[in-house]
Amino acid sequence: MLAVLLCAARLLLPPDSTVLLIRVLDVSDARIGGDAILITDSSAGGARHVLIDAGEHGPRIAAWLEQLHVDTLAAVILSHAHVDHYGGLGTVFSRVPVRAFVYGGTPRTAVSYRALLSQIGRRHIPVVTADTGVRLLTLVTGADSVELRILAPPRGCGTLPGAAGGDAVNNCSVGVRLARGTFAMLFPGDAEQSELGWWMMTTPALLRADVLKAGHHGSSNATSAELLDVVRPRAVIISANGRQHPFASVLGLLAARGIPTFCTADHGTVTVRVPRGGEWSITTERAGRCHARTAR
Numbered sequence: 001m002l003a004v005l006l007c008a009a010r011l012l013l014p015p016d017s018t019v020l021l022i023r024v025l026d027v028s029d030a031r032i033g034g035d036a037i038l039i040t041d042s043s044a045g046g047a048r049h050v051l052i053d054a055g056e057h058g059p060r061i062a063a064w065l066e067q068l069h070v071d072t073l074a075a076v077i078l079s080h081a082h083v084d085h086y087g088g089l090g091t092v093f094s095r096v097p098v099r100a101f102v103y104g105g106t107p108r109t110a111v112s113y114r115a116l117l118s119q120i121g122r123r124h125i126p127v128v129t130a131d132t133g134v135r136l137l138t139l140v141t142g143a144d145s146v147e148l149r150i151l152a153p154p155r156g157c158g159t160l161p162g163a164a165g166g167d168a169v170n171n172c173s174v175g176v177r178l179a180r181g182t183f184a185m186l187f188p189g190d191a192e193q194s195e196l197g198w199w200m201m202t203t204p205a206l207l208r209a210d211v212l213k214a215g216h217h218g219s220s221n222a223t224s225a226e227l228l229d230v231v232r233p234r235a236v237i238i239s240a241n242g243r244q245h246p247f248a249s250v251l252g253l254l255a256a257r258g259i260p261t262f263c264t265a266d267h268g269t270v271t272v273r274v275p276r277g278g279e280w281s282i283t284t285e286r287a288g289r290c291h292a293r294t295a296r
């Protein structure tokens, strides 16, 4: 049973030794925005952290990691090679030990991206290239475990021209499906309809999720009726810059289906809390409701 707690409104929740927290961090910004998602699994005696993307502004992400007492990242997963997702990673790598870097391996010629990969090499961070099939990462924390299934991009992404356009790079996102007990959450990066359609064809069971982090910041090219029919989410979170995202048609589609929707640009950081053996819930940093930034 979904318990949506609007505006419980604290970024730092009370300590809980057996809880999984998924924080969709508010990286909304008038200029760019992006995604940055911190997964923290706690059990008696410790916590493990995984970061999916790091927005564009590294110091902001690093400050959050410090505030949330993240001393080590078990893994950093980069959804795709756009700066609103990888731009903050260089700072993260320089501040926090990272045990593994997971990405899709899609070639890019952007100087800042090449510099990031060089930094990862210099720091000898183990790299997992999720370029085919489905990889399983298991986060073990005491007696608890969380499964992260990495959905590879389509095969053609391995030979994508290094200066390919935005949509082509979006459609080379790695997806992540998190599962803990009966709870599941899906993170499709910025995958648009072509890649989402390919996943719907090849791994439909892995798209089913209680919570969906909307693809491509709430754009209409990433959230469709067909996708919602497959995922069947009971809540949707949109990480958006608040300038051109999210789109009105996406908010309308979700509202028509009665799916509670949370937007970082309006609600601030959105936290999914999954206690062991209990009901999951969503809290937001601020009270509010999602506002469309693009009319179509």
Ligand SMILES: [Zn+2]
Pocket (backbone or CB within 6 Å): 034, 035, 082, 084, 085, 190, 216, 217
């Ligand atoms: Zn993006």
